[in-house]
Amino acid sequence: MxxxxxxxxxxxxxxxxxxxxxxxxxxxxxxxxxxxxxxxxxxxxxxxxxxxxxxxxxxxxxxxxxxxxxxxxxxxxxxxxxSIEKNKYKEIINFLNENEMETIIEGEKAIFMDYDSKSKDVQAIIKNFEKRGFPMKPYTSDELYFDKFFATLKNSDKLENIVEYLENEGFDYIDRGSNNIEVVPKGxxxxxxxxxxxxxxxxxxxxxxxxxxxxxxxxxxxxxxxxxxxxxxxxxxxxxxxxxxxxxxxxxxxxxxxxxxxx
Structure with a gap:
């Protein structure tokens, strides 16, 4: 056999x-x-x-x-x-925004995006995901849940600061190319x-x-x-x-x- x-x-x-x-x-x-x-x-x-x-x-x-x-x-x-600790959610989102990162927050039951973003790219992704039937919710949802997140760096000059923050806060990241990174809890x-x-x-x-x-x-x-x-x-x-x-x-x-x- x-x-x-x-x-x-x-x-x-x-x-x-x-x-x-x-x-x-x-x-x-x-x-x-x-x-x-x-x-x-x-x-x-x-x-x-x-x-x-x-x-x-x-x-x-x-x-x-x-x-x-x-x-x-x-x-x-x-x-x-x-999953990522809930008491970190607000801090992480603020950091991502301050460092000009367009982010998709991914949870077990839904993905979360900035519905108020003025970025055409972000709005296009939201529409595409909704069209594909993915469960979508805004950052402001009470059901916000982080398992990992995917981010696009709009300003590559911020990369060093971003990497330092991720390492200090217990994250690993995968370089997906074209200024895209996939971030997960360390290990x-x-x-x-x-x-x-x-x-x-x-x-x-x-x-x-x-x-x-x-x-x-x-x-x-x-x-x-x-x-x-x-x-x-x-x-x-x-x-x-x-x-x-x-x-x-x-x-x-x-x-x-x-x-x-x-x-």
Whole structure:
């Protein structure tokens, strides 16, 4: 019998096409077959749990690592959840505003944005997220909740000050390029979520596979001995993965799972 494997999947550019925003039927079929073959399928995403769409849930994943390792769920049971202390919310928002950062605050059940912002970019993001059906609320909501946040630096001269603040306040950040940073509580990443579930399922690291396409998958690839980069992904990540598969739109997930004899 084939040894049980645990498969970790990024969402955007990996499961979902960034060309047509669709999940290929080949991906759905391949993941179902992998489960039938006794393997475990896990979404491993920078998105918080609120942003895991119903169409992804309908695929029947065994679990979710969300918010860069801040939330872990298996078979409907929450195993781990780390959020930012509520007494820090006001201070963080004030700091972000003072340092000219356009920010998306991400919580377990909703995402929060500055609805009063005069920035055309911010208003465009709000409209786009609402169109996509994401649960949106303003900063002023009584339900404000931080698991992590995503910020765009409008003034790169402020970067040194921002980095110093984040490090002093117990945060890690991922440089997403183009003056974008993803901020999480210190010690959390896609890799820490993977390690947690390897221990939970009592599986060895060599039986783990990670599928991704972008720089926020770096920790996942560095941790996992069987990293799989989508051909549509960041080319220089090919140096730290085991296999480069086809584009998501060219049945890349199915191709990789067949390559590793998982399906």
């Amino acid at each position: 084939t040894q049980k494997k645990i498969l970790f999947f990024d969402i955007d550019g990996t499961l979902i096409s960034e060309v047509n925003n669709e999940i290929p039927e080949s991906t759905k079929n391949a993941l179902k077959k992998a489960q039938e073959n006794g393997h475990i399928t896990i979404i491993n995403t920078g998105r918080t749990r609120a942003l895991v769409e119903p169409r992804l849930e309908d695929m029947g994943f065994d679990g979710y690592i969300c918010g860069c390792g801040t939330y872990i769920e298996v078979n409907g049971k929450v195993l781990y959840h780390k 959390h990443s896609k890799a820490t979520g993977m390690e947690f579930l390897l221990n939970y399922f009592n599986l060895k690291k060599e039986n783990s596979y990670a599928f991704g396409d972008s720089y926020n998958d770096t920790a996942m690839f560095e941790f996992c001995p069987n990293g799989v980069l989508m051909a549509n992904g960041e080319k220089d990540l090919s140096k730290i993965v085991k296999f480069v598969t086809k584009d998501v739109d060219d049945d890349g997930i199915q191709y990789a799972l067949q390559h590793f004899n998982i399906v």
